[in-house]
Amino acid sequence: MGFTQSIDLALASKIGGDGLSDTALDAALVAVERALGRLREERRAGRLPLLAMPTATDDLPAVTAAAERLCKGATDVIFLGTGGSSLGGQALAQLRDYAVPALGRFAEGPRVHFLDNLDPLTFEGLLQRLPLATSRFAAISKSGGTGETLMQAIAVLGALDRAGLRAMAGEFFLGLSEPQKEGARRNALRALLEPEGAPFLDHHTGIGGRYSVLTNVGLLPAAVLGLDIAAIRRGASQSLQGVPSGSPAREIPAAVGAALNVAAALEGKAISVFMGYADRLERFTRWWVQLWAESLGKGGKGTQPVGALGPVDQHSQQQLYLAGPKDKLFTVVTTGVAGKGPSMDAELAARAGEPGFAAKTIGDLVAAQGLAMIDTFAKNGCPVRHIHVPRLDEKSLGGLLMHFMLETILTGYALGVDPFDQPAVEEAKILAKKYLAEGRG
Numbered sequence: 456m457g458f459t460q461s462i463d464l465a466l467a468s469k470i471g472g473d474g475l476s477d478t479a480l481d482a483a484l485v486a487v488e489r490a491l492g493r494l495r496e497e498r499r500a501g502r503l504p505l506l507a508m509p510t511a512t513d514d515l516p517a518v519t520a521a522a523e524r525l526c527k528g529a530t531d532v533i534f535l536g537t538g539g540s541s542l543g544g545q546a547l548a549q550l551r552d553y554a555v556p557a558l559g560r561f562a563e564g565p566r567v568h569f570l571d572n573l574d575p576l577t578f579e580g581l582l583q584r585l586p587l588a589t590s591r592f593a594a595i596s597k598s599g600g601t602g603e604t605l606m607q608a609i610a611v612l613g614a615l616d617r618a619g620l621r622a623m624a625g626e627f628f629l630g631l632s633e634p635q636k637e638g639a640r641r642n643a644l645r646a647l648l649e650p651e652g653a654p655f656l657d658h659h660t661g662i663g664g665r666y667s668v669l670t671n672v673g674l675l676p677a678a679v680l681g682l683d684i685a686a687i688r689r690g691a692s693q694s695l696q697g698v699p700s701g702s703p704a705r706e707i708p709a710a711v712g713a714a715l716n717v718a719a720a721l722e723g724k725a726i727s728v729f730m731g732y733a734d735r736l737e738r739f740t741r742w743w744v745q746l747w748a749e750s751l752g753k754g755g756k757g758t759q760p761v762g763a764l765g766p767v768d769q770h771s772q773q774q775l776y777l778a779g780p781k782d783k784l785f786t787v788v789t790t791g792v793a794g795k796g797p798s799m800d801a802e803l804a805a806r807a808g809e810p811g812f813a814a815k816t817i818g819d820l821v822a823a824q825g826l827a828m829i830d831t832f833a834k835n836g837c838p839v840r841h842i843h844v845p846r847l848d849e850k851s852l853g854g855l856l857m858h859f860m861l862e863t864i865l866t867g868y869a870l871g872v873d874p875f876d877q878p879a880v881e882e883a884k885i886l887a888k889k890y891l892a893e894g895r896g
């Protein structure tokens with residue numbers, strides 16, 4: 456296992472105050488045990504293809520070939536797509552410094568951009584600044600019908616047209632979407648790009664966007680960045696240990712995590728805060744926020760996911776967390792940073808009035824801050840789970856991704872909601888298209 460999980464400091468028996476009671480945890484474990492039974496049944500019936508992903512290898516050559524095609528002669532690879540069609544890729548890309556402050560350019564290979572949020576100024580700026588002739592675009596959408604992604608793709612085709620490159624548009628694009636099903640609604644992304652000659656990878660039809668990070672959706676960007684995509688899957692399979700063999704919930708970390716969240720919900724804690732102490736966990740956190748929110752917020756149920764980054768958010772959110780309403784469950788993720796980064800000169804440390812900094816590294820301080828935060832939560836009666844990742848790499852990140860998908864599914868089953876649909880997001884989408892047609896906005 457590429458990480459460890461401890462829930463001790465979430466329990467009232469350890470921290471008193473507003474910790475979770477043994478009664479709530481026991482009741483939650485019973486519900487999660489049932490959820491685990493249902494998960495096993497679904498798996499046996501072949502209705503949860505997500506659980507087969509970690510051990511699949513037959514699709515990896517196609518992902519690698521598609522990545523090589525995108526990278527060949529490219530200065531820039533741009534991923535078009537939103538939500539589940541982007542966030543998993545971003546989470547993995549951070550292992551290669553994507554969106555890490557001040558480290559924007561990668562040492563090797565093309566620059567990678569994810570146009571996840573739709574913003575006219577950003578998109579216009581990007582099209583103006585990109586060396587278009589050496590840029591490649593991957594348009595990802597499970598449904599093929601997401602307005603944001605379609606507009607982005609149409610805008611790129613327009614830019615290629617203006618640059619006299621439209622005749623070769625197929626060479627600039629790669630699509631990734633569900634196959635066109637006979638008799639089903641037209642796949643708009645395919646209808647747009649296939650006539651231009653763009654090749655397509657098939658989106659897995661049985662795996663929804665926010666659960667797609669271990670499929671070609673997440674692994675394509677990872678391969679573009681030269682990550683070991685097989686290792687991501689190997690790591691993911693470790694988080695499934697105990698699921699097929701029938702281990703009890705108490706022995707499966709994701710099931711324990713689900714029980715913790717169910718217990719928190721039972722005790723009226725409506726907010727779940729995820730605080731990763733690493734720049735390279737920032738997009739993971741955003742990925743988790745979508746996973747948690749869209750999977751569980753149904754029928755008046757679910758808890759509010761909040762993403763936080765350590766240590767910086769100690770200087771922004773900590774006050775509320777410690778002294779505000781006791782309505783939260785905290786998950787703090789630390790990584791093995793002790794001893795890493797620049798070391799402090801003793802003389803300068805003394806001059807700065809911090810002799811204790813002498814010979815310590817920045818990583819030493821971050822490691823100390825993570826532990827201090829956890830202990831401070833506990834001392835203030837705030838339930839906190841600690842996940843420690845000694846080494847943040849493909850394997851451990853794959854493990855964390857699978858852990859949290861499993862935890863989310865089990866929490867959904869235990870709360871009595873379907874963790875795989877998102878019926879409420881359609882309403883505003885339909886209204887936006889109506890307003891667009893009416894020229895409102």
Ligand SMILES: O=P(O)(O)OC[C@H]1O[C@](O)(CO)[C@@H](O)[C@@H]1O
Pocket residue numbers: 537538539540595596597598599600601604664665749877880
């Ligand atoms: O991959 P698609 O079909 O473009 O959808 C993008 C995102 O939009 C949603 O459907 C919500 O609007 C998410 O569930 C999904 O991840």
